[in-house]
Every structure is written in structure tokens, then in C-alpha cells.
Amino acid sequence: MPIRPTDQVLHKAAWLYYTHGMRQDEVAKHLNISRASVAMYLRRARETGIVNIATSTQLFADDVLARQLEDAIGLKSVWIVPEDRHALDPTAEMPVVAAAVFLELIGKGGRVGVAWGRTVYHIADVMPFADLQGVTVVQLCGNLGAPYSYRPDQCTTEIARRLNAEGINFYAPLVLSSERLAHELRQEPVIQEQLATIPDCTLALYSVGGIEADSHLVKCGALTAEEMKALGEAGAAGVIAGQVIDREGQLMDCTHNRRCISADLDSIRSIPKRMMVVQEDEKLEPLVAAIKGGFASHLIITASMARRLLDRLSGTMAPGSGT
Amino acid sequence: MPIRPTDQVLHKAAWLYYTHGMRQDEVAKHLNISRASVAMYLRRARETGIVNIATSTQLFADDVLARQLEDAIGLKSVWIVPEDRHALDPTAEMPVVAAAVFLELIGKGGRVGVAWGRTVYHIADVMPFADLQGVTVVQLCGNLGAPYSYRPDQCTTEIARRLNAEGINFYAPLVLSSERLAHELRQEPVIQEQLATIPDCTLALYSVGGIEADSHLVKCGALTAEEMKALGEAGAAGVIAGQVIDREGQLMDCTHNRRCISADLDSIRSIPKRMMVVQEDEKLEPLVAAIKGGFASHLIITASMARRLLDRLSGTMAPGSGT
DNA sequence: CACGGGCTCTGACAAAAGTCAAATAGTCTT
DNA sequence: AAGACTATTTGACTTTTGTCAGAGCCCGTG
Numbered sequence: 137m138p139i140r141p142t143d144q145v146l147h148k149a150a151w152l153y154y155t156h157g158m159r160q161d162e163v164a165k166h167l168n169i170s171r172a173s174v175a176m177y178l179r180r181a182r183e184t185g186i187v188n189i190a191t192s193t194q195l196f197a198d199d200v201l202a203r204q205l206e207d208a209i210g211l212k213s214v215w216i217v218p219e220d221r222h223a224l225d226p227t228a229e230m231p232v233v234a235a236a237v238f239l240e241l242i243g244k245g246g247r248v249g250v251a252w253g254r255t256v257y258h259i260a261d262v263m264p265f266a267d268l269q270g271v272t273v274v275q276l277c278g279n280l281g282a283p284y285s286y287r288p289d290q291c292t293t294e295i296a297r298r299l300n301a302e303g304i305n306f307y308a309p310l311v312l313s314s315e316r317l318a319h320e321l322r323q324e325p326v327i328q329e330q331l332a333t334i335p336d337c338t339l340a341l342y343s344v345g346g347i348e349a350d351s352h353l354v355k356c357g358a359l360t361a362e363e364m365k366a367l368g369e370a371g372a373a374g375v376i377a378g379q380v381i382d383r384e385g386q387l388m389d390c391t392h393n394r395r396c397i398s399a400d401l402d403s404i405r406s407i408p409k410r411m412m413v414v415q416e417d418e419k420l421e422p423l424v425a426a427i428k429g430g431f432a433s434h435l436i437i438t439a440s441m442a443r444r445l446l447d448r449l450s451g452t453m454a455p456g457s458g459t
Numbered sequence: 460m461p462i463r464p465t466d467q468v469l470h471k472a473a474w475l476y477y478t479h480g481m482r483q484d485e486v487a488k489h490l491n492i493s494r495a496s497v498a499m500y501l502r503r504a505r506e507t508g509i510v511n512i513a514t515s516t517q518l519f520a521d522d523v524l525a526r527q528l529e530d531a532i533g534l535k536s537v538w539i540v541p542e543d544r545h546a547l548d549p550t551a552e553m554p555v556v557a558a559a560v561f562l563e564l565i566g567k568g569g570r571v572g573v574a575w576g577r578t579v580y581h582i583a584d585v586m587p588f589a590d591l592q593g594v595t596v597v598q599l600c601g602n603l604g605a606p607y608s609y610r611p612d613q614c615t616t617e618i619a620r621r622l623n624a625e626g627i628n629f630y631a632p633l634v635l636s637s638e639r640l641a642h643e644l645r646q647e648p649v650i651q652e653q654l655a656t657i658p659d660c661t662l663a664l665y666s667v668g669g670i671e672a673d674s675h676l677v678k679c680g681a682l683t684a685e686e687m688k689a690l691g692e693a694g695a696a697g698v699i700a701g702q703v704i705d706r707e708g709q710l711m712d713c714t715h716n717r718r719c720i721s722a723d724l725d726s727i728r729s730i731p732k733r734m735m736v737v738q739e740d741e742k743l744e745p746l747v748a749a750i751k752g753g754f755a756s757h758l759i760i761t762a763s764m765a766r767r768l769l770d771r772l773s774g775t776m777a778p779g780s781g782t
Numbered sequence: 783c784a785c786g787g788g789c790t791c792t793g794a795c796a797a798a799a800g801t802c803a804a805a806t807a808g809t810c811t812t
Numbered sequence: 813a814a815g816a817c818t819a820t821t822t823g824a825c826t827t828t829t830g831t832c833a834g835a836g837c838c839c840g841t842g
Contacts, residue, residue: 147518155514155559160799170822175800186515191478192590194509195470232478243566267515483829493792498830 149174150181185265185300193236201442205435209427209449212409215436226438227415231258234341234413234436238263241339241409241434242299245270249334249399249407250295251342251377252277252288252310253352255415259341260294271301274333276340277377277398278310280356295341306330308397310378311358315394322397334403340410344426345375346419353378359392367392374422376431377404383421385429405430412436420444472497473504508588508623516559524765528758532750532772535732538759549761550738554581557664557736557759561586564662564732564757565622568593572657572722572730573618574665574700575600575611575633576675578738582664583617594624597656599663600700600721601633603679618664629653631720633701634681638717645720657726663733667749668698669742676701682715690715697745699754700727706744708752728753735759743767 145167152163153174160178164171181187196202196215205214217233219226238259242248250256250273273296279288289305296303308327312318321327345352347368349361353375359367367390373383378398380388387393387401404410412432414423417440424445426432437445468490475486476497483501487494504510519525519538528537540556542549561582565571573579573596596619602611612628619626631650635641644650668675670691672684676698682690690713696706701721703711710716710724727733735755737746740763747768749755760768 144518144521147515147521150514151518154512155555159797171799172801172823173821176820179800181514186517188511188513188515189477190511190513191473191504192470192509192511194590194592195467195474198467198470236478240567244563267517269517482827492790494829495793495831496791499790502830 145169146177146181146184147186149177150187153178154181154187183265185267185298188264188266190239190264191236193233193240196233196237196436199439199442201439201446205442205446208446211427211435212433213435214442215434216442217436217438219439230413230415230436230438231255231262234259234411235263237434237436238339238341238411239266241411242268242271243338244268246338247272247274247333247336248295248301249274249276249337249340249404250292251340251399252280252286252291253343253345254286255343255413256291256341257286258415259413260291260298263295263298265298266300268299268301271299272296272304273299273301274304274330274337275306276334276342276404277379278306278308278396280310280358280378304330304333306397310396310398311392312395312397315391318395318397327397331399331403334399335406337407338409340404340407341413342377342411342431343413343415344419344422344431346416346422347372347374347380348418351375363392373425374419376401376426376429381425381429383425383428385425385427385431401429401431409433414441417441420448424448468492469500469504469507470509472500473510476501477510506588508590508621511587511589513562513587514559516556516563519556519560519759522762522765524762524769528765528769531769534750534758535756536758537765538757539765540759540761542762553736553738553759553761554578554585557582557734558586560757560759561662561664561734562589564734565591565594566661567591569661570595570597570656570659571618571624572597572599572660572663572727573615574663574722575603575609575614576666576668577609578666578736579614579664580609581738582736583614583621586618586621588621589623591622591624594622595627596622596624597627597653597660598629599657599665599727601629601631601719603633603681603701627653627656629720633719633721634715635718635720638714641718641720650720654722654726657722658729660730661732663727663730664736665700665734665754666736666738667742667745667754669739669745670695670697670703671741674698686715696748697742699724699749699752704748704752706748706751708748708750708754724752724754732756737764740764743771747771 148167149163152158152166160174161171164174193215196217197213199216202214202216205211215233215237217226217230248271273292275288275292277288292305293303308321347364349364351364353359354361354364367380371382372380372388374381378396379393379401380390382388410432411434412426413436471490472486475481475489483497484494487497516538519540520536522539525537525539528534538556538560540549540553596615598611598615600611615628616626631644670687672687674687676682677684677687690703694705695703695711697704701719702716702724703713705711733755734757735749736759
């Protein structure tokens with residue numbers, strides 16, 4: 137694409153204002169335009185990510201609980217979204233924190249795998265605009281026409297759009313009606329190639345799904361409430377990228393999983409930074425399973441969840457090296 | 460260090476204002492402080508790098524010349540600082556561009572090697588403040604008590620300070636009076652260990668020195684004007700991290716180099732991102748040598764230098780694949 | 783326990799930035 | 813080549829932000 141002159145002005149205005157600290161009227165004089173235009177350009181520069189204003193997420197990582205959790209379960213980093221009285225609504229805040237952390241974790245030229253779910257969609261929705269050329273956003277799981285329109289491809293596309301990154305969608309359904317068909321589809325070169333690129337990701341973004349009757353997979357029609365109930369009785373504990381895992385975080389041996397087209401769990405585990413974001417208080421058990429399964433290296437949760445998680449894990453895992 | 464409550468307020472104010480887009484009076488209400496305090500906190504948040512405002516350096520990379528150079532000599536990226544009439548002073552602008560590019564190129568947890576010279580010092584001087592925890596800044600060459608006070612350790616320290624990164628200084632002189640002593644000092648565990656970490660750097664920042672009578676090495680007393688002249692006649696073309704290189708960018712076989720304590724040229728070459736910044740118009744020949752020697756993967760130069768470089772190189776190197 | 787010294791905080795004012803309706807330029811269509 | 817439509821630009825206005833001198837507060841010290 138050739139260089140559009142409009143973009144040049146946008147860049148110049150942003151550079152002079154933000155990097156040089158000129159006032160808007162100085163920029164206007166410099167570029168021979170009106171100050172109002174400068175203000176407009178600057179807004180667009182912010183909106184398109186030419187200018188990136190990032191606030192350190194340190195605030196959320198600087199929490200005693202966060203440190204304890206890091207020590208207790210050996211995670212790289214934990215961010216705690218506070219729930220105290222005059223804090224903001226933690227449920228609304230979490231995606232914002234997650235988006236900021238996400239931006240901090242992507243490096244130039246990185247490859248990011250994005251899964252699907254309500255949480256991920258909300259994160260996409262508040263993702264700031266940035267100019268991350270060279271970044272690729274790939275979809276971690278197949279598609280599912282959801283009634284709530286949180287389609288997997290939408291999550292990927294939206295994030296890629298906001299980051300000025302390349303988005304690679306996955307043109308396969310998440311669940312097929314037969315194991316045979318799923319197997320055959322996975323053999324297709326297009327699909328196979330895409331699945332093969334997933335271990336190259338440097339960062340993964342997902343949540344863990346629950347296995348209740350009102351869980352996402354059930355609501356979207358991938359499983360009936362009965363099937364889900366049966367899976368629960370058979371030892372299921374959560375859902376990762378559309379696939380059901382047991383209490384130890386291992387892939388369940390079940391029809392549903394065999395009918396799924398999604399990133400292989402081992403591929404996901406091999407991604408260096410695995411960002412797990414959990415909003416719902418009910419997801420303690422799924423989260424424990426996901427952590428045991430090695431699906432989280434970076435965790436973003438509420439303070440109450442952090443406390444419960446710490447209680448829950450301090451018994452079953454090594455007590456860690458912290459004081 | 461424990462968490463200081465003041466910092467918490469700083470972080471909170473910055474978060475609410477910049478990430479949530481609250482107005483200052485809303486932030487003030489939220490935190491139960493006066494609006495003026497909020498304004499003050501926000502300034503401090505910007506100054507300390509809690510908030511990072513970065514402008515894309517795309518503007519300087521989006522240049523036809525830059526593309527041509529990238530094609531012609533196979534560099535990863537070239538940034539051109541324009542010199543047209545109503546642009547800013549290119550000499551003053553270059554360090555600013557370099558600092559912005561530098562910030563774009565460092566990844567979280569990266570290790571950065573910083574060499575020494577007037578240019579590097581100026582870059583340090585305009586480096587924005589940022590909160591890059593986990594980054595380490597290492598000194599690439601030994602120290603030299605310069606009359607102009609651009610000491611190598613100052614460059615490293617200043618950059619580390621501004622980035623909230625760890626700075627590792629190199630406690631050895633750049634040049635010793637005898638080859639024997641230099642050799643012995645290089646064997647010292649402390650020195651050896653530090654030199655050994657240089658290939659682990661992900662990013663290097665330096666310029667190339669000239670070999671004139673008024674070059675930096677001469678001014679700082681590392682070499683006399685006569686010695687430098689002799690080196691020039693023997694085929695010297697430039698200086699990299701205190702060491703003299705020939706026209707092909709290879710280490711000169713000379714006493715001075717053997718008396719130097721500095722990063723091994725091969726170590727430098729093995730750093731993935733090698734950011735070379737050249738301000739002075741007279742440094743065409745040193746730059747050509749540095750490029751031939753593989754010391755630049757990312758180049759920041761003026762438009763006129765770019766043109767001359769392109770002319771100079773199109774004859775001696777493969778014409779490249781560009782149109 | 784009174785006394786600095788160094789902070790932070792406050793209220794009011796000045797400066798800068800955001801916004802909007804109307805005018806203008808540019809572009810594509812017929 | 814005129815017309816219709818969209819996107820940009822502008823000047824005037826409002827809102828928001830930066831700043832500063834003085835008040836208040838905390839903490840260690842004599």
C-alpha cells in the first residue's frame with residue numbers, strides 16, 4: 137500500500153504533539169492547519185493506535201495476594217482485580233485489565249492465539265487501538281454460530297483489527313456431528329496447516345469454560361445440558377478452547393472432544409505465555425483444573441477468586457518457597 | 460521493596476484517567492482528593508513511566524528512501540530523519556527518533572547492550588521514562604574518563620534509570636596501557652562473566668565512530684591524532700564500541716584493539732537487533748564499513764546520508780530485489 | 783513538646799484542549 | 813460537466829486541564 141498523505145499528517149501531528157510536547161496551536165502553525173484540525177488529527181491518531189497511551193498494570197500485580205499465588209503455584213505473573221468498596225465494578229474492570237496486560241505481553245512480530253468465549257469477547261471489546269505491525273492473531277478453535285454472537289472468528293478479527301495486526305481465521309466448525317467427519321476435516325491441508333502454526337504462538341489469550349447446564353458450550357448448542365451433565369459425572373471439570381478437560385487438566389476421552397476442531401491441548405501448553413482470564417466467581421473448579429493442566433502462565437482474576445484459589449491450592453500443591 | 464502507598468495512588472489515578480478515560484475531577488472524586496492533586500499525580504505518573512505515551516515511528520520508516528535502502532542492503536528496518544525546510548533540526552531530531560525506535564524495539568524482559576559516544580549519550584538524554592521491569596541494560600564497552608563527560612557508564616546508567624530497568628556497568632577501562640594487562644584483565648572472572656552475557660542481548664544500541672583527528676577516541680585520549688592517522692593509512696574505517704574496524708567491517712589487527720576491553724565484535728554481531736544511529740554527515744565511510752561488517756540491522760540516519768549511502772552501496776553490493 | 787523541614791493538598795485563575803455547526807474542498811456518478 | 817454526496821476544515825464557544833502561592837500535615841529532632 138502506498139503512503140497516504142493524510143496518514144502522514146496524522147503521524148506528524150502526533151509526533152510533534154506527543155513526542156515533542158508542542159502545544160496544539162504550535163503544531164497547527166507548524167503544519168499550516170487550524171488548531172481544531174490538529175485536535176481532530178490527534179484524536180484519530182489515538183483511535184488508530186498511531187499514538188499509544190499505556191498505563192502500567194503494575195497496580196494489579198502489586199498485590200500481596202498476587203505474590204502469594206505466584207509463589208504457591210509457580211505462575212509467571214498474577215494480576216488481581218480488586219473488589220473493595222469504592223473500586224470499579226470488578227466484572228467490568230477485568231476485561232480492561234486483561235486488555236492492558238495483553239498489550240504489555242505482546243512483543244513486536246509476535247504471534248497470538250485467541251480462543252473464544254464471553255470473556256475473550258469482552259476483552260476484544262475494550263482492547264485499545266495500537267499499531268502493532270508484524271503481529272499475527274490466530275484463532276485457536278473452530279467456529280460456532282452462537283446465538284449471542286460471540287463467534288470465535290469475531291474475537292480474533294476484532295482484536296486483529298484493533299492492533300493493526302493480521303488476523304487469521306479458522307474456517308471450520310468447532311464441533312461436527314460425527315467423529316469421522318471431524319477426523320477427516322482435521323486431515324484437510326488447510327486446516328492441518330493452520331493447526332500446525334499454533335505452537336509458534338508466543339502468547340495465548342483465553343478463559344476457562346464451566347461445565348454447568350448454562351455454560352457457554354451448552355448455550356451455543358455444541359452440547360445438550362444432559363450431555364454436559366454426563367460429562368461432569370464422568371469427571372469433566374472445565375473447557376479449554378472448546379474442549380472438555382478433567383480435574384487434572386487432561387483432555388477427556390469423550391465423543392465431544394473427538395468431534396471438535398480446535399487447537400491441540402499440547403500445542404496450547406507449548407505456547408510460552410498463556411494468559412488466562414477468569415471473570416466468574418463460579419469458575420473456581422474449572423480454573424483449578426486449567427492450572428493443573430498447565431494452561432496458565434499469566435493469570436488475571438478477582439481478589440475473591442484469588443483468595444479461594446490460594447485456599448484451594450495450598451492443600452493440594454507444594455506449598456511454594458514464599459515466606 | 461514494599462509497596463509504597465503513594466505509588467498506589469499514582470497508579471490508580473493514572474489508570475482511571477488514561478485507561479478509563481475519566482476526567483480529572485471524576486478521578487479526584489473517586490479517590491477523594493482534590494482535582495489539582497490529580498493533575499499533579501498524573502504528571503508524576505507520566506514522568507516516572509507509569510503511563511507511557513508512545514508515538515509510532517512509522518512516519519520515519521514510511522519513506523521511499525528507507526524502503527530502497529532496506530531492499531538494497533537487506534536491513535530489517537531503516538528510519539529516515541527528514542531534513543526538509545520546515546522540518547525540525549535533523550541533528551536534534553535524530554536522538555528523539557532513535558529513542559522512540561529503541562523503546563519500540565525492546566521487548567519485556569529483554570537485555571539491551573549500550574555502547575558509547577556522543578550520539579548514544581544524546582539518545583539517553585531524550586529517552587522517555589518507561590516502566591520496563593525485567594529489562595537489563597548492559598554496557599558494551601569499557602570506561603573512559605572523557606573530558607566531555609560522555610562516559611560509557613553514564614550512558615548505560617541513564618538509560619536504565621529512565622526505563623526502570625536494571626543497569627549493569629562494566630568496571631574496567633576501555634583502553635589499557637599494555638596489551639598484556641588488557642589480556643590479563645579480560646581473564647578476570649568478573650570481566651569475563653560480563654563479556655559472556657553480551658551475546659544474550661536482544662538489542663544493541665550504538666553509533667559508529669569516525670577516524671579523523673577530532674574523532675571521539677582521540678578527543679578522549681585513547682589514541683593520539685598520529686596513531687589514528689597511522690591506523691587510517693593502514694586501512695581503518697571506523698570505530699565500533701571503542702574498537703577500530705577496517706573498510707570491510709573487520710577488527711583491525713592493531714595494538715589499540717588488543718589493548719581494548721570491550722564487547723567482542725562477534726558477540727555484537729550475534730545480537731539479533733543491532734540499532735545503529737548516525738548523526739554526522741561525515742560518517743559515510745565509517746557507516747559503510749559498519750554495515751559491511753554486519754553491525755546494523757536497524758538503521759537511523761538523515762535523508763541526505765540515506766541518499767549518499769544508497770549511491771555508495773548500489774555500486775559495491777548486490778542491487779537488491781526491489782523495483 | 784515545640785520547632786523546623788519537607789512533603790502533600792487546596793482553591794482560584796490562566797491556559798489549553800475539546801466540540802460543534804457551518805463552510806469548503808474533493809470525488810464519484812450520471 | 814453539473815450535481816450529489818462525503819469528508820475535511822474552520823472559527824467560535826465551552827469544558828477541561830495546568831499552575832501556583834499559601835495552608836495544612838506528618839515526622840524526626842533538639
